[in-house]
Amino acid sequence: MSALEDPSLVLRQRFEAAIAAAFPQLPGPVDPVITASRQPQFGDFQSNAAMALAKQLGLKPRDVAAAIVAKLDLAGIAEPLTEKSIAGPGFINISLRGDALAAGVTALDAAGTADDLGVARTSSPQTVVVDLCGVNLAKQMHVGHLRSTVIPDAIARAFERLGHKVIRQSHVGDWGLPIAMVTGKLKGELDAGRVTPATLTLDALEQLYRAAQAECERDLKGLEAVRRYGLGPKLEAEVQAQVDTATEAFNRAREVLLKLQSHDPDTVAVWKLIYDITMRACLETCSRLHANITADHTAGESSYAEELGGVVKDLLDRGVAAIDQGAVVVRVQGLEVPCLVRKSDGGYLYATTDLAAIRRRVQKFGASRVIYGVDIRQSLHFQQVFGAAIKAGYADVPGDGVARLEHAAFGTVLGADGKPFKTRSGENVKLADLLDEAVQRARKVVDDRSASLAEADRARIAEAVGIAAIKYMDLSTERSKDYVFDFDRMLAFEGNTGPYLLYALVRTRSIFRKAAEEGRDGGWRGAVISITEPAEKSLALALLRYGKVVESVAETLEPHRLCQYLIELSTAFSAFFDQCKVIWAPDDATRRSRLRLCDITGRVLADGLKTLGIPTVERM
RNA sequence: GUGCCCGUAGCUCAAUUGGAUAGAGCGCUGCCCUCCGAAGGCAGAGGUUGCAGGUUCGACUCCUGCCGGGCACGCCA
Structure with missing residues (x-):
């Protein structure tokens, strides 16, 4: 990201110079600790350097801040500083000029790098x-695989x-003994003609897997108990028989493993059948999840x-x-x-x-x-x-x-009862079923709210909305924590959800359809951007943060940061959309500027969603 | 027993890696559609950040000890 696209870089340079000028005795350049301000009343950015410097120099923090401010040149980027710019223990608050923000947003969309949207391509690819x-193998994907x-x-x-x-x-x-167990089991079923390769499903395989495991399970503890407490020769014989059969099954599985390891063609063929059936189903689920x-x-x-x-x-x-x-x-x-x-x-x-x-x-x-x-x-x-x-x-x-x-460890998906998410009978919930239900529920809402759209469109939208809802919920909390799986909350279409993001994106698009209908969609490409209204300023500041956020996801391996950001961007856009007329802007120049802001916002949203792997729609 | 993770508004979660008066959404109380999508916006109420110390100009964040919950601990994967 160039300095033009990122005002904090310009501020950093200016502050570094000011600090060097104010305190020439310091050995090298000092990090001015420029951060985005959390609250609008403290301006747009702030420098937190004075406190640490004061410690180092043995001076009062506010005096240090004053000395920096005295040497500070913010010409062309920020509003002039006042006495109130130094606040609290020594924060220096900066409000950017509208034209600097406009220049930043324009640079995001500069010819040649417009697709970057402020995300810097690394100079040293790793x-x-x-x-x-x-x-x-031989197992369905379940919630954990989400x-x-x-x-x-x-x-x-x-x-x-x-x-x-x-x-x-x-x-x-x-690979390994469990896979050998099911391979042996399936081979037996095939040889006996009880199953045929053409009709074999993953569900059936999973049953065979469980059966095979059960067959190999030796009740050694039971046998020991029977002997220790002298529960009688009849019971002992029964348990002993169980152990013997299980041991036989176990040994057969070991033989199968040896055959697999020595590439015995017949055994490998059965293994390959299990492999193909499992992978076909799982890769299909991955594809439906928009996972690459x-x-x-x-x-x-x-x-x-x-x-x-x-x-x-x-x-x-x-x-x-x-x-x-x-x-x-x-x-x-x-x-x-x-x-x-x-x-x-x-x-x-x-x-x-x-x-x-x-x-x-x-x-x-x-x-x-x-x-x-x-x-x-x-x-x-x-x-x-x-x-x-x-x-x-x-x-x-x-x-x-x-x-x-x-x-990159993640916590457990919990049910409403706060325990690991399971079906009523205690089974793992199949991921495919979960996706089906999310899409089905989304479909109801789409039918309800967008009845005018064609059947095929509603189906496609429901699919995207359902998947987006599930993925967003999974990605939006800190990954090491457990979270409670709740269809109602993720599909509430309000607030901190995937559907809300899709809705915001759709609005950035629909404005252009509406503008075209009104014959007022011309001239916005490459239009001069002006940032004057508070809502425009908030939107611009949000847009300029995008590149840093993507970087932080890669550094921390925490996608929820991008989720959080996209919600903030969407909220800033919604406020802008509410408070600033676009099509009916006071003049043509403002209309074009705002249309271009809508376009850039839409592209950042789409790019952010794509980076999260969340599907998008053009209308909903 | 040892180790790891978690504890933030009634609920679900954030907090720019140590910065200001801890923020969102749901729910609750009010407003805002003759005007670009109200799946929206604006405002309000709601907190001793599990407890107690410590480090620091400054701690939800780092350190120590407790309390509570979860998980894992050599011949399974």
């Missing part, structure tokens, strides 16, 4: 790997918007299977890992529990796969940041894995320090 979605899909996708979009190279990685749970997740982004656990032995050997060879009670562990400084990378029976664990993934992502893909959008309950796991990866040197970027490994 490769950023974003781990997201994380579905499991967050693991939507949040990291929004983070990825922010990096892309800034010009970084993003590699999305969906770490699909497609496709088959190209899939990097399942199976893709690391051949590397795990090498990883453990490498760790042992270099003394990074040690053998402990027959298992292989990596001890990480500061953590009680070591990171377990190989079981005593020789099997690998998910930490092993994650280590292989970090190695690939940093060493092969060249990532300088690896971001995991995963449930907060896995915090300890990631501390262990990150610590182990760093200890092993897997996070070393060739010739460039250590990659940032970050867990």
